Amino acid sequence: MRRTQIYLDERQTQELDERASTRGATRSELIREAVDSYLGVNEDELARVARFHEAVKATAGVAPYLRAGDEYVEESRAAGGRKLTRLEQRAG
Known part of the structure; x- marks a missing residue:
């Protein structure tokens, strides 16, 4: 990971801090997510798909009558x- 400095206006800083606090994340994490989203990399979607596959594996065979x-x-x-x-x- 490389350190990058950016300038944010007051509104952006305030909104990022509020959202970070709500999610229990850091401002940097939110900025990285926003950059990934802009670049077409959606970690949330990848994580959701991975959770889905794990759930399917975990429940496979629990209803043998089906x-x-x-x-x-x-x-x-x-x-x-x-x-x-x-x-x-x-x-x-």
Whole structure:
């Protein structure tokens, strides 16, 4: 990490300090997040996706009476195809 100095006006400084206090973060952390957001790097989104994947791993298999997701999707697609065929036969 490299140290960088910037000039902020009073309003920016005050708002950053208020938000930092609310989140329990530092002014520097908020500025780094803002720069990442501007550059297209969203650590919050990456962290959210990582938490989602961890939750999926943690809950996999807790309801053994339910079909696996891929099986459910394939069965739904097959059922949809059969329904479409019936509708075409009626129309045709």
